């Protein structure tokens with residue numbers, strides 16, 4: 001049976017740029033456009049040429065993308081001709097394959113926000129589409145507030161969409177601008193639109209204000225729409241846009257969609273999905289959402305003992321899709337409730353062979369339970385568990401010894417008379433027969449200690465050159481004998497691989513030191529550094 005083509009339109013660089021705390025540079029935009037192209041997205045919307053220096057620069061040259069690079073902007077202003085509107089001229093001159101115009105489709109907004117007549121708004125849509133077509137561009141029209149507009153005045157909302165379609169726009173995109181429309185309403189309204197405009201020319205642009213942007217996108221597809229607009233990781237204003245990172249695997253893996261539609265994302269590209277999702281967060285300097293569907297670190301993580309033993313026998317028992325298909329990994333969490341089967345499954349996952357009757361496996365389980373009672377969190381600190389397991393099984397070399405460390409925090413006046421706090425860490429390390437002393441200043445005690453510790457590890461230095469600390473989380477736990485501090489450190493190596501280590505102590509420096517040491521030793525083990 002021939003499958004229909006369904007198109008994906010990404011607006012990470014335009015709508016996603018509205019996310020609170022996100023500010024793309026030109027380099028960010030170019031890198032993200034590259035990731036989207038790798039994923040096989042059909043349209044990459046770059047931004048608003050002329051609206052700011054970054055976007056103007058972005059659209060000043062051609063981009064070698066397989067995707068249609070798309071410029072976004074307004075239709076001609078009311079009361080002007082298409083040839084006498086500087087805003088429209090910038091858009092037409094932009095180096096872009098496609099132009100996505102935004103226009104009002106709710107008569108209330110036409111009168112109140114735009115201050116013009118219904119007929120002038122329709123004329124503006126027609127003129128703008130015609131002008132862009134004349135310049136050889138593929139044209140899309142984003143119908144702003146379409147669903148709210150349709151509820152208020154269906155004839156006018158449809159007339160706006162129809163005006164663009166009749167003038168030759170390739171796509172008419174129905175936008176749920178305020179994000180409050182529910183899936184059954186989307187399905188009903190899109191079905192009505194598709195009676196007037198063929199679904200092969202209808203797109204959906206959903207916002208996540210009721211956490212149903214993904215569901216709304218699928219509702220529109222069920223009703224006939226054949227283009228989905230969204231963003232990577234659901235970036236976007238307020239609660240975000242429809243998350244393409246969730247939509248793509250559902251389209252590829254769920255039979256209802258996979259058997260009916262082809263999309264631009266290949267099976268090979270789908271395997272890169274987890275990596276691309278995390279790489280975007282990395283670029284934005286935010287920790288990836290552990291619970292993100294398909295790509296989150298916890299998306300295929302199982303905790304309870306009975307599930308874990310079933311998963312080892314047959315993963316399909318507790319997984320809706322196989323994690324490798326989307327480039328993710330299965331994970332069996334080791335925790336207080338852990339049974340031996342969890343520990344064995346986790347050992348197998350990290351590549352340590354152990355016999356289930358080996359007494360050391362039972363010993364490892366006891367140690368995990370003891371330490372978790374003290375505050376260690378091994379399910380969050382995979383690398384510390386890995387080391388604990390290897391140590392218990394006698395497989396971690398003694399690479400080096402930290403014989404002494406000293407951290408000094410001092411507040412004083414600098415030359416400008418400002419109060420500043422300066423931290424200095426000194427670390428004495430013994431590597432084989434060599435004794436090394438390193439000192440480093442940092443913006444805080446943990447930073448200084450980290451820098452001093454990694455400054456000179458003698459013959460092991462080359463293995464940790466690419467190591468960096470990317471996240472540091474501190475929690476105060478109230479144990480039976482008073483408060484203790486748990487420190488979780490996330491590290492990254494030169495290949496972008498990440499791991500987390502843990503330390504626990506009443507003293508925050510001690511707890512941090514344990515986590516830093518685990519991170520370095522884990523890297524040496526991982527790199528196969530000789531003992």
Ligand SMILES: [Zn+2]
Nearest residue numbers: 015177205207
């Ligand atoms: Zn939007």
